[in-house]
Amino acid sequence: MNEFELIGRYFKRPTPSALLGVGDDAAIVRPTPGHDLHMSVDMLVEGRHFFADVAPRALGHKALAVNLSDLAAMGARPRWALLSLALPKADEAWVAEFAAGFLALADAHGVELIGGDTTCGPLTLSVTILGEAPAGQALRRAAAKAGDDIWVSGELGLGALSVRQRLGWLNVNDAELLAAARYKLEYPEPRLALGAVLLPLAHAAADVSDGLMADLGHILDESAVAAEVWADALPSHPALEARRGEFLACLAAGGDDYELVFTAAPAKRAAIEAAAAARGCRVSRIGRIVAGKGARLLDSAGVEIKLDKDGYDHFG
Known part of the structure; x- marks a missing residue:
């Protein structure tokens, strides 16, 4: 041809x-x-x-x-x-x-x-x-406010797990988990229905393509605020729950999730959960917006967890 x-x-x-x-x-x-x-x-x-x-x-x-x-x-x-x-x-x-x-x-x-x-x-x-x-109703990165909840849709880490397994960086022997991870990598589901219903509910949003901490960081930079993210609250595949610590880098900074991270006032919690459930989409509250600069990933005791990097770098 x-x-x-x-x-x-x-x-x-x-x-x-x-x-x-x-x-x-x-x-x-x-x-x-x-x-x-x-x-x-x-x-x-x-x-x-x-x-x-x-x-x-x-x-x-x-x-x-x-x-x-x-x-x-x-x-x-x-x-x-x-x-x-x-x-x-x-x-x-x-x-x-x-x-x-x-x-x-x-x-x-x-x-x-x-x-x-x-x-x-x-x-x-x-x-x-x-x-x-x-007109004038778009969700933007520059509208997060101190006191907002931080939410994320779906599950994190599966796309990154598939990539890292194929590159030999991880050793995972669970065939069912690997199949789910590869499907997530190759057939991501854009959260269009959720995004549309968030217009009157959320303040700021970004899509999670390069890694949660990196993409949340874009919201923080544009809004001139900081964030506390709770590592134990990051949503994952059930097969990863028992190995959360081992796969934390995939969950928090792996990329290829194509989920939505967004912020909203605490008063909107019930409405967000109901709207997401009506559209068959899982949402999880994973932290809060605070005054300051940058994002801190915290363990259950409130101690900061340091990552090697916050997300994927296209020139790295």
């Missing part, structure tokens, strides 16, 4: 909500009146963000999921996506599987693919996502 055959066969689809989709030099969209447009872009590079043997369908899912997670953290509804692919070769079977994974997740969340680009090169994927939220 040449470039245009590849695009036409696998990525050109009807785009009923866009004024103009794939086929011209640029797409045209019109946001809903009274809404702000949200935009985010993420890049995935083979050997840096994913293993070379990952199934193309899983890679298609994840390429979109990591962008949807960014919109979830803002409380935004996803609408349109642009996809750019650098491929070593135009492998039709690979592209078909990749497209199936990408488009299945897009369809599940009402996202229309409206454009992009393809070229030959080392396997690299880049997605730009566009979404919207009611």
